[in-house]
Amino acid sequence: MVYPRFFCKGFRVLTKAIVRPPAPNFAEGLTTANLGAPDYERALAQHDAYCQTLRQCGLKVITLEPDPLYPDSTFVEDTAVLTHKCTVLTRPGAESRSGEVESMREVLVDFFPPPGQIQSPGTMDGGDICEAGNHFFIGISERTNEAGASQLAQLLAPFGYTSSFVDIRGLSGTESVPGALATGSRLLHLKSGLAFVGENRLAVIEALGDRPEVVDYDLVRVNDDETYAANCIRVNDHVLVASGFPTLERNLQAVGYQTIALEMSEFQKMDGGLSCLSLRF
Numbered sequence: 001m002v003y004p005r006f007f008c009k010g011f012r013v014l015t016k017a018i019v020r021p022p023a024p025n026f027a028e029g030l031t032t033a034n035l036g037a038p039d040y041e042r043a044l045a046q047h048d049a050y051c052q053t054l055r056q057c058g059l060k061v062i063t064l065e066p067d068p069l070y071p072d073s074t075f076v077e078d079t080a081v082l083t084h085k086c087t088v089l090t091r092p093g094a095e096s097r098s099g100e101v102e103s104m105r106e107v108l109v110d111f112f113p114p115p116g117q118i119q120s121p122g123t124m125d126g127g128d129i130c131e132a133g134n135h136f137f138i139g140i141s142e143r144t145n146e147a148g149a150s151q152l153a154q155l156l157a158p159f160g161y162t163s164s165f166v167d168i169r170g171l172s173g174t175e176s177v178p179g180a181l182a183t184g185s186r187l188l189h190l191k192s193g194l195a196f197v198g199e200n201r202l203a204v205i206e207a208l209g210d211r212p213e214v215v216d217y218d219l220v221r222v223n224d225d226e227t228y229a230a231n232c233i234r235v236n237d238h239v240l241v242a243s244g245f246p247t248l249e250r251n252l253q254a255v256g257y258q259t260i261a262l263e264m265s266e267f268q269k270m271d272g273g274l275s276c277l278s279l280r281f
Helices: 040-056 095-108 146-159 224-230 246-254
Strands: 016-019 060-063 080-082 087-089 129-132 135-140 162-167 194-198 201-205 218-222 233-235 238-242 258-262
Touching: 016 040, 040 060, 040 258, 080 095, 087 095, 087 146, 129 194, 135 146, 146 162, 194 233, 201 224, 218 224, 218 246, 224 238, 224 246, 238 246, 246 258
Parallel strands: 016 060, 135 162, 201 218, 238 258
Antiparallel strands: 080 087, 129 135, 194 201, 233 238
């Protein structure tokens, strides 16, 4: 089934997505979740369902080969920031992931002009970058430093994009939520706790809900016991959410969104969420 298309006010229409299925050594990747090792076959099934849903929402899915050289490489979002005006390759904060960027460069050349790139001493993961219309929230985190954030803001500015920095280092409020995409009491990435869903609206965890950076937005607050679900994604006329978090799903539906719930248990075990699994453009 292909879902019907409607006008996406405040959110650019997406037509393509780049994905990479997890490699057989997926369980050897980085994680802080303490939820046990992922089941590889189940991860493949969940990834396939994710890709099928992207297609149902109107996207052409470009599927790359699994890459066992980089166990985290299924999380393609961290390698690049894609806009309809420019592209920026990242410089991941985890050294073990640096080779993923060069691999993605070879893919993006078929779709975009030559990209900008974050340079040393800057570090940046795509999971820290939240596009909200013509504005970008840039997370300062364990993986994205001030130098990387400043470089990205400078690269975006000539194209008319504005930016604000959101420092999430030491952010508390997730200690009691297993697998909340957090490092101890700290969010791993900004998009672990914040998502732009169009119509000037953010889904946001309680720990970010009173920050000055989000004061001009309408907020769908994510309860502390559903923190993992904050990593939801708008894909044209639908919002994809992790299954098992009914309160957020009801709250999104209450303000007019059509939601699709997807099983994400095996990616949650590896600190991954819905946004991590694709580059959408």
